Amino acid sequence: MEYLPNIIFAVALIVGIGFFARNVKKLSRNIKLGKDVDVSDNKSQRWKNMAKIALGQTKMVVRPIAGIMHVIVYVGFIIINIEVLEIILDGLLGTHRLFSPLGPVYNFLIGSFEILALLVIVAVVVFWIRRNIIRIQRFIKPEMKGWPKTDGNMILYIEFVLMLLFLTMNATDFQLQRIGAEHYVQAGSFPVSQFIVPLFDGLSESSLIFVERTAWWLHILGILAFLNYLYYSKHLHILLAFPNTYYGKIKPQGQFNNLESVTKEVKLMMDPDADPYAAPVEDDAAEPEKFGASDVMDLNWVQLLNAYTCTECGRCTSECPANQTGKKLSPRKIMMDTRDRLEEVGKIMDANKGEFVPDGKQLLGDYISHEELWACTTCNACVEACPVSIDPLSIIVEMRRYLVMEQSAAPTELNNMMSNIENNGAPWPYNQMDRLNWVNE
Ligand code: SF4
Numbered sequence: 001m002e003y004l005p006n007i008i009f010a011v012a013l014i015v016g017i018g019f020f021a022r023n024v025k026k027l028s029r030n031i032k033l034g035k036d037v038d039v040s041d042n043k044s045q046r047w048k049n050m051a052k053i054a055l056g057q058t059k060m061v062v063r064p065i066a067g068i069m070h071v072i073v074y075v076g077f078i079i080i081n082i083e084v085l086e087i088i089l090d091g092l093l094g095t096h097r098l099f100s101p102l103g104p105v106y107n108f109l110i111g112s113f114e115i116l117a118l119l120v121i122v123a124v125v126v127f128w129i130r131r132n133i134i135r136i137q138r139f140i141k142p143e144m145k146g147w148p149k150t151d152g153n154m155i156l157y158i159e160f161v162l163m164l165l166f167l168t169m170n171a172t173d174f175q176l177q178r179i180g181a182e183h184y185v186q187a188g189s190f191p192v193s194q195f196i197v198p199l200f201d202g203l204s205e206s207s208l209i210f211v212e213r214t215a216w217w218l219h220i221l222g223i224l225a226f227l228n229y230l231y232y233s234k235h236l237h238i239l240l241a242f243p244n245t246y247y248g249k250i251k252p253q254g255q256f257n258n259l260e261s262v263t264k265e266v267k268l269m270m271d272p273d274a275d276p277y278a279a280p281v282e283d284d285a286a287e288p289e290k291f292g293a294s295d296v297m298d299l300n301w302v303q304l305l306n307a308y309t310c311t312e313c314g315r316c317t318s319e320c321p322a323n324q325t326g327k328k329l330s331p332r333k334i335m336m337d338t339r340d341r342l343e344e345v346g347k348i349m350d351a352n353k354g355e356f357v358p359d360g361k362q363l364l365g366d367y368i369s370h371e372e373l374w375a376c377t378t379c380n381a382c383v384e385a386c387p388v389s390i391d392p393l394s395i396i397v398e399m400r401r402y403l404v405m406e407q408s409a410a411p412t413e414l415n416n417m418m419s420n421i422e423n424n425g426a427p428w429p430y431n432q433m434d435r436l437n438w439v440n441e
Pocket residue numbers: 316319320321322323329330331375376377378379380381382383392393
């Protein structure tokens with residue numbers, strides 16, 4: 001019986017980490033459904049981007065209030081979780097404050113964690129007010145109804161409760177140290193939790209131990225639960241922001257990729273020395289390449305990683321000129337739809353032993369409408385605004401490519417323009433012979 005808590009703790013840890021590992025496997029499988037893309041270039045630039053954007057949060061602070069608050073929550077949450085290491089070891093070994101022999105260093109660390117915990121609580125409350133009382137525009141757009149709204153609030157509640165449990169645990173521990181309870185070593189400094197100690201005045205030693213242990217257990221179980229919640233939440237970005245900024249676009253802003261097959265055709269047409277008959281004979285049996293994207297499997301894996309990394313912050317949508325002028329397009333929704341469809345495809349695979357069985361649905365049409373796609377001005381503002389290097393524009397362009405090149409389903413204005421270019425060498429409906437008529441007018 002003496003080791004029962006340690007055994008329960010070990011089981012909880014194995015179950016928590018096991019489920020998390022299972023979700024990571026699913027995540028990786030889903031991302032790998034995307035087409036391959038070569039991102040092995042410019043490694044030093046990529047590392048720099050990751051250090052600056054993900055670690056340094058440089059793009060977050062462009063909007064100072066939200067940015068600074070986010071840095072506090074991020075740093076606080078990561079650093080306080082260093083204490084989780086001590087909690088895990090204590091839980092497994094049956095010790096209490098295992099690192100306390102570090103003396104003044106330990107006291108400094110616990111003191112810093114407490115100050116950060118308080119700052120996290122303040123930041124979380126401000127975030128909650130911005131979302132629910134002030135109702136900042138970008139948090140109340142149509143795509144933020146239902147689960148995205150609940151998810152955003154849920155994360156704040158969980159962080160709030162975890163920090164509160166941490167401070168409660170320390171406050172009761174501090175009180176137990178003061179009354180000299182057995183097992184509670186004199187260690188740590190408590191610059192914040194000392195102020196909530198009076199709440200526990202008058203409690204007997206056994207009651208204090210009960211509150212301290214309850215807070216300790218709920219804190220660590222809450223962290224394990226939160227770890228598993230990540231997969232279902234936009235909060236996945238705390239992990240994926242790092243690979244995403246590393247693999248993010250480093251080409252000049254707004255530069256599109258060319259389709260290899262089209263480039264080849266154009267070269268053959270434009271190069272007077274090219275001999276079309278000398279072109280290598282294609283493998284007749286090979287399936288012709290699909291132009292653009294109509295579903296998530298047609299996108300590349302970096303675009304799918306982008307979808308999972310989206311924080312749903314809406315900075316892209318708030319900068320989008322199409323959205324600002326009342327069009328249906330929201331680049332954030334493009335990313336959310338891509339993720340939702342990818343999740344749907346993943347679930348179908350789970351239900352069919354890893355095989356995807358067509359379900360009669362696709363990203364284009366069932367999630368993202370033609371109207372949204374054609375509202376994009378390709379201005380690139382969404383890509384510039386994104387704090388984690390997501391590129392919604394590339395998905396829009398791929399889907400437009402599909403519409404134009406596979407379905408000939410471009411809007412009439414665009415079709416007219418393309419016919420004019422083809423026939424007249426210019427977007428206007430005038431004969432090339434008439435080009436210089438204006439000279440005589
Ligand atoms: S590129 Fe398109 S989606 Fe992005 S901000 Fe510009 S108009 Fe909006």
